[in-house]
Amino acid sequence: METTFSGKIWKFGDNINTDDITPSPYLTIQNPEELAKHVLENKKPDFPDRVQKGDIIVAGRNFGCGSSREHAPVALKAAGVSLVVAKSFARIFFRNAINVGLSVLESSELYDAVEEADEIKVDLEKGEIETSSGNIIKTNPLPENVLGILEAGGLVEKVKLILGERG
Amino acid sequence: MGMTLSEKILAKASGKESVRPGDIVDAKVDLAMSHEACTFVISAFEEMGAEKVWDKDKIVVILDHWVPASDVRSASLHKAIRKFVREQGIDNFLDVGRGGIAHQILAEGGWVLPGMLVVGTDSHTPTTGALGAFATGIGFTEMAAVFALGELWLKVPENVKVVVNGSLGNRMDGKDIILKVIRDFKVDGAIYKAVEFTGSTIESIGIFHRLAICNMTTEMGAKTGIIAPDDKTREYLSWTGKQYEPVLSDEDAEYQEEREFDITDLEPQVACPPNVDNVKGVSELKNVKVQQAFLGSCTNGRIEDLRAAAEILKGEKVHKDVRMIVMPASQSIYMQAMEEGLFDIFLDANATICAPSCGPCFGGHGGLLAAGEACISSTNRNFVARMGSPESFVYLGSPWTVAASALYGEITDPRSV
Numbered sequence: 001m002e003t004t005f006s007g008k009i010w011k012f013g014d015n016i017n018t019d020d021i022t023p024s025p026y027l028t029i030q031n032p033e034e035l036a037k038h039v040l041e042n043k044k045p046d047f048p049d050r051v052q053k054g055d056i057i058v059a060g061r062n063f064g065c066g067s068s069r070e071h072a073p074v075a076l077k078a079a080g081v082s083l084v085v086a087k088s089f090a091r092i093f094f095r096n097a098i099n100v101g102l103s104v105l106e107s108s109e110l111y112d113a114v115e116e117a118d119e120i121k122v123d124l125e126k127g128e129i130e131t132s133s134g135n136i137i138k139t140n141p142l143p144e145n146v147l148g149i150l151e152a153g154g155l156v157e158k159v160k161l162i163l164g165e166r167g
Numbered sequence: 168m169g170m171t172l173s174e175k176i177l178a179k180a181s182g183k184e185s186v187r188p189g190d191i192v193d194a195k196v197d198l199a200m201s202h203e204a205c206t207f208v209i210s211a212f213e214e215m216g217a218e219k220v221w222d223k224d225k226i227v228v229i230l231d232h233w234v235p236a237s238d239v240r241s242a243s244l245h246k247a248i249r250k251f252v253r254e255q256g257i258d259n260f261l262d263v264g265r266g267g268i269a270h271q272i273l274a275e276g277g278w279v280l281p282g283m284l285v286v287g288t289d290s291h292t293p294t295t296g297a298l299g300a301f302a303t304g305i306g307f308t309e310m311a312a313v314f315a316l317g318e319l320w321l322k323v324p325e326n327v328k329v330v331v332n333g334s335l336g337n338r339m340d341g342k343d344i345i346l347k348v349i350r351d352f353k354v355d356g357a358i359y360k361a362v363e364f365t366g367s368t369i370e371s372i373g374i375f376h377r378l379a380i381c382n383m384t385t386e387m388g389a390k391t392g393i394i395a396p397d398d399k400t401r402e403y404l405s406w407t408g409k410q411y412e413p414v415l416s417d418e419d420a421e422y423q424e425e426r427e428f429d430i431t432d433l434e435p436q437v438a439c440p441p442n443v444d445n446v447k448g449v450s451e452l453k454n455v456k457v458q459q460a461f462l463g464s465c466t467n468g469r470i471e472d473l474r475a476a477a478e479i480l481k482g483e484k485v486h487k488d489v490r491m492i493v494m495p496a497s498q499s500i501y502m503q504a505m506e507e508g509l510f511d512i513f514l515d516a517n518a519t520i521c522a523p524s525c526g527p528c529f530g531g532h533g534g535l536l537a538a539g540e541a542c543i544s545s546t547n548r549n550f551v552a553r554m555g556s557p558e559s560f561v562y563l564g565s566p567w568t569v570a571a572s573a574l575y576g577e578i579t580d581p582r583s584v
């Protein structure tokens with residue numbers, strides 16, 4: 001998996017909860033592609049149809065609050081979202097996202113520095129975000145062990161690799 | 168700069184001299200607990216291609232949510248888990264009739280010692296932080312990775328210090344303290360944080376109060392609740408004969424926030440539907456009728472909680488419009504309560520006594536609510552539909568308040584009976 005991204009932005013506000021991301025009527029759905037058809041539909045009804053592979057979500061505080069459902073990051077990933085940059089994340093969502101292989105990054109500044117549909121470039125390893133106007137925003141880069149999980153494609157894949165190396 | 172108790176435990180678990188909030192560390196786990204969720208852990212474990220668990224002696228599997236199995240689905244979960252623990256040689260398996268609610272078992276069974284890093288597939292894993300361990304809930308896939316490798320990544324949390332001073336009044340419980348704290352912090356007041364409790368009250372109260380307090384830090388969004396080990400902790404664990412090195416916060420440790428509570432004049436607290444932070448003093452609740460009173464759960468199903476309720480119910484009858492359900496949190500509590508004659512008191516009062524389980528606490532079985540009904544409960548969550556119908560109502564209070572309300576058929580101040 002890449003650790004650099006460039007993509008178009010979708011903006012969401014503060015406290016986007018796991019019900020907003022994957023509404024509970026769809027929780028019995030196991031198939032990620034099916035879940036993706038309803039992702040964030042209550043917040044932006046046209047989002048599931050119009051989101052493109054590689055798009056980036058930029059959000060406010062406490063993204064992913066609510067339940068511990070792994071469906072939420074799974075659905076975002078299946079919808080093609082490559083990365084979520086939020087002012088802050090809810091604890092379990094942050095963990096689940098990394099564990100299912102959805103990249104996440106915290107930046108307190110980005111949200112107010114960009115507009116919907118802007119293009120940005122992000123380097124996870126360096127923790128650098130370049131806006132369409134060429135501004136560079138610095139954040140704390142993701143630590144190596146977390147990057148390792150993302151690069152492997154999630155925790156299941158990462159453990160497979162480790163166990164494989166151990167023979 | 169010094170470190171907090173939580174930071175020291177995480178530093179040690181990740182083989183580092185020191186850690187700071189925000190650091191992400193690979194930490195070695197001292198104890199991994201799973202309950203019925205273990206079935207999901209097993210499938211992820213298999214998907215990873217793992218064959219053997221990393222250390223069978225550091226894993227404890229406890230059936231507790233549906234005990235005894237309440238339907239075919241839960242019976243099948245239990246069956247799959249029995250097969251897994253047998254194949255893996257996990258001896259620390261507490262089947263129906265041997266254990267009780269996982270968090271209680273970890274405490275009373277001497278599994279958790281001060282300074283340990285404990286993870287569990289349950290959101291109320293912070294309960295045993297009351298013994299000075301760093302205990303936190305994790306997801307199923309993560310637990311599979313722990314089963315396979317014995318470690319997981321953790322973000323070092325910010326620390327919040329909650330200082331509680333004043334003496335705990337008559338017929339008051341750790342539950343009243345934590346409800347007061349949640350009332351102040353709100354349900355999102357401590358997201359991702361380690362909440363450390365100190366102060367004269369915390370020092371003076373018994374371990375059972377502390378367990379109830381740490382149990383509900385989950386309801387403030389916390390990653391863990393923790394209390395420094397002291398003489399009371401040592402005494403509680405003395406029967407195990409196990410050695411440990413108590414870990415304490417440094418004098419100059421850094422806390423992101425510090426809040427002080429004086430509970431001297433605190434009245435019994437009740438969390439009203441539909442959120443745990445919707446807390447009121449019992450005097451503000453007039454004519455709130457209840458049809459059920461539930462005494463049990465990992466929050467307040469301990470022997471001291473049963474004794475409290477028995478003190479109130481002795482020689483009395485539960486109100487004619489109320490059914491009271493008593494569910495001791497473990498087999499050993501069950502036996503002790505029986506030996507102490509508490510069951511005679513409950514049975515004489517027309518209460519029903521069930522096998523140790525989570526039962527109705529999460530709407531599982533053994534005493535659910537119909538539409539329009541209300542329950543006063545010693546549990547920790549009162550969300551919509553938590554104990555049954557989406558149109559039922561759950562009020563959370565101490566064991567004292569539960570028993571007093573059972574007597575009068577409405578929410579009642581236990582100090583007035």
Ligand code: SF4
Pocket residue numbers: 232268270289291464465466524525528529546547
């Ligand atoms: S008693 Fe209730 S809160 Fe405690 S572990 Fe069981 S279901 Fe969860």
